Amino acid sequence: MDSTRRPHPTPGTGGNTGTAGTDAERFWEQHYRARPAATARVNPLLAETAAPLRPGAALDLGCGAGGDALWLAEQGWQVTAVDISTTAVERIRDRARALGIADRVAAEQHDLAVGFPAGQFDLVSAQYFQTPFALPRSHVLRTAAAALRPGGLLLIVDHGSTAPWSWNQDPDIHYPTPAEIAAELALDPGRWSVLRADMPRRRATGPAGETATVTDNVLLVQRITA
Template sequence: MARSPNVDPSGRPDGQEPDEFWENLYRKHAGNAAVWGTRVNPLLVETATGLTAGTALDLACGAGGDTVWLARRGWHVTAVDISTTAVDQIRGLAQEAGLGDRVTAERHDLARTFPDGTFDLVSAQYFHTPFTLPRAEILRTAARSLRPGGRLLVVDHGSIAPWSWNQDPEARFPAPDEIHAELGLPASTWGIERADTPARPATGPQGRTATVVDHVLVVRRQGPPPRP
């Protein structure tokens, strides 16, 4: 995992704990669309368009653009984040959009707790952090929470955008096959549906544009989904 430029010897950005760091960040920029935005991530659109709406889990949901997009299309979404401000913001967005019955927002430090339930889709979009995190274990738990026929979508940074907090030119981004190997999922139960590194145009804060690379992994739990 890449590190923040301001990391003390304990490994904590500015000496903060993870929940304190992310809460301060979201609270500072609450309601500032220029910083966080509420646009849906394009690779979620690409993956979920055409799927039958069911239950979805949005890991580290942030400002809530993915959650609202899914809910508008009939999904019942559990949105989780470590920041109370982010969770409260998503509840508000869902209510304003008339989607309160389709969105459950919960605060979780995923290094310690994981939401209950089973899902047809789990989305982990840019699940990066400047803190030490048992990421592979969390994503493995996410895969195990899938119902038969369900998909785990992992989208990671594959390049550094000009607006990224990580500007380390030596930063290394694991390839999709490496991410899959870290999960240690038996091929008899979870199959790879997609593993590639597409490039796309992206727009960051203040309208800055750049071409970025994403690392995309889609894992599907074998077996047909159960009948409704």
């Protein structure tokens, strides 16, 4: 993950949330409060996917520092950006106002373990949507797929390797492949089509400016019928 997004977490879909929602909100709030506000970059796989598309309504799940949401809005998208951290959400609102695109960015605080933003979308982006806390990830992503309009795209980009700056250096960690993620979603092939499922490599930049080659697990799904 680039340094403008969330730190490298433990993969997993989670299960029952219990008190984890409160713990997760506290953790991510402390994370963003401890970091100075910074100009965030768009994730390259999102830019690659969205650049040729006609702008519409987009949803950014776990928007973090806001690089993706703000970039999409600058391209003409109407963006709903959601994060569990109130600080992250407020910073995105401030940055959108400074850039003159506040009318195209709706930043909302959501704990996606217990709720999902309203609306229908032409693009849903889930960039490194992983957490060390319990999260019904597959359920959230299935809900995201169901929120797509016909022809809409769900882009899921996950970590596929351990970066040197990751907080989890477990050599036995398993990163689900795109095929495994698709199997977990269990979407009806009559209503959704997999357009891309691969594991590209790229140079990434860590929080201290260090660089390394990392692998991304990419799944791109399109809703083909209502």
